[in-house]
Amino acid sequence: MAEVNARQIAEDLRRRIEAKEFAPGDRLPSETQLMAEYGIKSKNVLKNARALLEAAGLIVSEHGRGVFVRRFKRYDRNGSRRHLRSQRPADTSPTQAETQAQDIERELVLVGVDTIPAPADVAELLDVDEGTALVRRRHLITLDGDPAQTADSYFVATLVEGSRIARAEKIPGGVHAELAALLGTALTRAEEILVARMPDQAEKQTLALLPGTPLVELTRTIYAGDQPVEVTRFLFDGSWHRFVYDVPMD
Numbered sequence: 001m002a003e004v005n006a007r008q009i010a011e012d013l014r015r016r017i018e019a020k021e022f023a024p025g026d027r028l029p030s031e032t033q034l035m036a037e038y039g040i041k042s043k044n045v046l047k048n049a050r051a052l053l054e055a056a057g058l059i060v061s062e063h064g065r066g067v068f069v070r071r072f073k074r075y076d077r078n079g080s081r082r083h084l085r086s087q088r089p090a091d092t093s094p095t096q097a098e099t100q101a102q103d104i105e106r107e108l109v110l111v112g113v114d115t116i117p118a119p120a121d122v123a124e125l126l127d128v129d130e131g132t133a134l135v136r137r138r139h140l141i142t143l144d145g146d147p148a149q150t151a152d153s154y155f156v157a158t159l160v161e162g163s164r165i166a167r168a169e170k171i172p173g174g175v176h177a178e179l180a181a182l183l184g185t186a187l188t189r190a191e192e193i194l195v196a197r198m199p200d201q202a203e204k205q206t207l208a209l210l211p212g213t214p215l216v217e218l219t220r221t222i223y224a225g226d227q228p229v230e231v232t233r234f235l236f237d238g239s240w241h242r243f244v245y246d247v248p249m250d
Contacts (some may be wrong), residue, residue, distance in 0.1 A: 001225060003039065003040055003041070004038055004040065004045075005045065005213075006046075006048035006049040006051075006118070007052065008047070008051040008053060009040075009045065009046065009049035010036075010050075010052035010053050010056075011036050012027070013049065013053060013077055014053065014056070014058060017053075017058055017059075017069055022069045023036060023069065024069050024071040024072065025068060025069060025071045026068065026069045027048070027065075027066045027067065027068050028059065028067045028068065028069065029045060029166065030066070030068065031043065049188070052069060053081075054211050055211055055212045055213060056212050056213075057075065057211070057212030057213050057239065058070055058212070060194050060210055061118075065070065068091065070210070070239075072118050072239055072240075073080065073104075073144065073166055073240070074240065074241070074242045075093075075098070075099065075102060075148070075240055075241055075242065076098070076102065076244050076248075077098065077243055077244065078244045078245070079192060079243060079245045080244070080245050080246040080247075081200070081246070082094035082095075082097075082098060083176070083187075085125055085177075086207065089202055090173075091172060091173040091221055092113065092173065092174070093108075093173065093174030093176075094174070094190075095108075095141065096108075099143065101171055102105050104143050104144055105143070105144050105145065106141060106142070106143055107141070107142045107145075108139055108140075108141055108170070109139060109140040109141070109248050110139055110168065110169075110170055111136075111138040111139060111140055111150075112137075112138050112168060113135065113136070113137050113138070113166065113167060113168040113247060114135075114136055114138075114170065115133055115134065115135055115136070115166075116133075116134055116136050117130075117131040117132070117135045118130055118131055118132040118133075118136070118140075118154070119131070122134065122154050122231050122233075125167065125221050125228060125231045126154065126221075126228050126229075126231055127227075127228055128156060132156065132157075133156075133157035133158070134154045134155060134157055135154070135155045135156075135157050135160050135161075135165060135166045135222055136151070136152060136153065136154050137152070137153045137155075137175070138151070138152050138153075139151045139152075139153075140206070143194070143240055146190065146208065146237075146238040146240070147207045147208050147237070148207065148236070148237045148241070149207075149234055149235065149236050149237070149240075149241075150206060150207070150235045151234050152231070152232065152233050153175065153230055153231070153232040154231045154232070155229070155230055156229075157180075159182075159183065159229065160179070163178065163182050163237055164178055165179065165182070170191055170250070175230075176222070179229060179230060180224070183224050183229065186222050186224065187222055187223070187229070188223055188224060188225055189222075190220055190221065190223070191220070191221045191223070192216050192218055192219070192220045193218070193219045193220075194216055194217070194243065195216070195217045195218075196214055196216050196217075196238065197214065198212070198214055199214075199215045199217065199235075202234060203224060204210075204213060205236075207235065207237050209237060209239075210239070212240055213237060213239050214238040215235050215236065215238055216234075216235075216236040216241060216243070217233065217234070217235055217236075218231050218233070218234040218236065218240050219231065219232070219234075220233075220234070221233045231236050
């Protein structure tokens, strides 16, 4: 009988992980045990099988400890209700309210605030000319101490000049209450576009992504009436987030 190959071993271990024979956080059998179990003589075959599972985001190697089934903790981001101020405690942002309700420790780190010429794609969403001066607010969000999201928000500079939005300071209760007060009108709706993709090297480093972890890139446009007033581009660690939506039907 021909010796099994790395792909066959990886597929069998995947099946066993999905069947919870090896549960999240469990240590896989040792190299010696797996080689004996699968009847292989080459360590490289097993190494290649593990590499396939690691690339698929199913296992993690911890130096000096062994190989473990990856443990996931999910944060539910409700795209349908999170911007309803009536549905969350006063003076809390949507992410703050959601993470508190799910017993997740969240920290919002203001990376910086600057003024930049509008890139073509953001200019189109804000309905301004390319190169228009925009205020950009950049954040990193950690969940239970892990970097899990980045958020770059863009505002037409003439709209927010002189406000806290244009300054490098945190805004209690979130930027949307500040923006609505500044405009003198309610924010009325948001449009979100999601794209799943693999990260580049810089994104892997920023979010400390393990091998095999995809990103979800979400671009959100906030409107006041028919006027787009904010564009935010989020990058989400795909292993941390679950996106929840209520979809009306008739």
